[in-house]
Amino acid sequence: MKEGQRPLILVSNDDSINSKGIAHLVSLMKELGEVVVVAPNSPQSGMGHAITITDPLRYFEVDLFEGVKAYECSGTPADCVKIAKTHLLDRAPDLVVSGINHGSNTSVSVLYSGTMSAALEATIEDLPAVGFSLCDYDMDADFSHTSEHILQITRQVLERGLPKGISLNVNFPMRMEGEPIKGRKLCRQAKGKWKEALEERMDPLNRKYLWLTGHYVNQDQGEDTDEWAIANNYVSVVPVKVDMTCHETLSYLTEEWN
Template sequence: MTKPLIFISNDDSVEAPGLRHLIDCVADMGDIIAVAPAEPHSGQSSAITVNRPLRLKECDSYHGARVFSVDGTPVDCVKLGLHAVADSRPDIMLSGCNHGSNAGNCITYSGTMGAAIEATMAGIPAIGYSLLDHSMKADFSRTVPYIRDITEKVLANGLERGICLNVNFPAGVDIEGLKVVRAARGYWSEEYKEYTDPFGKPFYWLTGRFVNIEPDDSATDEYWLARKYATVVPARADQSAIDCIDAVSNLLGL
């Protein structure tokens, strides 16, 4: 019997512990190809490289997985991996496990979810996994049973075409359970720290925090993550606001 083909990527780089953790979690579920950025690419969303060629390099295998790096973005990794590495269509695509949250509207900026959405647009069931801990020494151990259970169920049953899953885990606590919810609404309160380089010229470093405008809404991921639950948010690759077509047509007198 042919084993399922599992395609893995991330945005924290091919060297990130979260990538190795994800491979470890699913190593017995099928044949694995991992194609990840050579350098960290957090916050790259669905960016692609169009102004230069890409370099694909095979790295040392890990836990039976073939591992490759690309000097590009997470979406570059998915596109190039499907074109130049995978000999057949993957049965599932996993992205992560990300070092840091992709809850709330972080999905808009997330390279982790950008990679998952790219696979979704190619018709491949995709899941993005994230732990709410940015440390490269983050403890992913409590996520194992959840990653395995979710991945096994999606492998067995698939997902509706055009839908991917955004899964987030609380960090440093025993996980109380799993909730399927929507993304919390909010915005980034951004601040740019100004510094001066050795030549006396200013440069800026982005900082800030996510402001949740509905912290008491139990239908949201941020609500349950704060209460030690893992969350699953179904996300659509198609961003069309279909329910607004009539209203916009009326607005424009059409």
């Protein structure tokens, strides 16, 4: 960043550029710097770290956020960050933020999360990145209680950076009247899984199809996890890394298998 220049902040998400969560995040980021939005033109929840390699990609400039350059894109969240970096921005962003997701990305959901894939795509490029999610799936959810924490976290990341290869996965509890958030907790990802139910239905042509549904099952009683933080009305902050190697297992298997 040149002297006198405001930080450049790239905003993306996975619920689409038209969602309430991204509008809230953009309004906050405008306080901190020059904002550019590149986000999917349709919901991309559960896209994980998908990228588009067998289809053409398109983007269009849209006028959605006052005083902010914004582009909707036909691709995934990871595609959006790639297109922003390679094609739309004239300098590297000082910060990449993703969200605010309508729904939780705690525990193992980090693997399925389109929100976090935008952040991790930036991390691969050694750009500081944070993904924000609210544990409320309502498309009209109340994001007001997240503002102060988002500003504090992003200011801190802008000032101090983040270790290489790390992004932050930040989850907020649902807003509860009369029960303000107790604070923030640095956490580890809870062990858990989604217990699927596949609902079998018949289509109008009498052919069977399935809907994938399910509920989260927590398998972790630790009080140092993101699940615990959310259940106790704290904001959870998990440092997430791009290196998926299990280094402990590496030494164990090297001894065991040789």
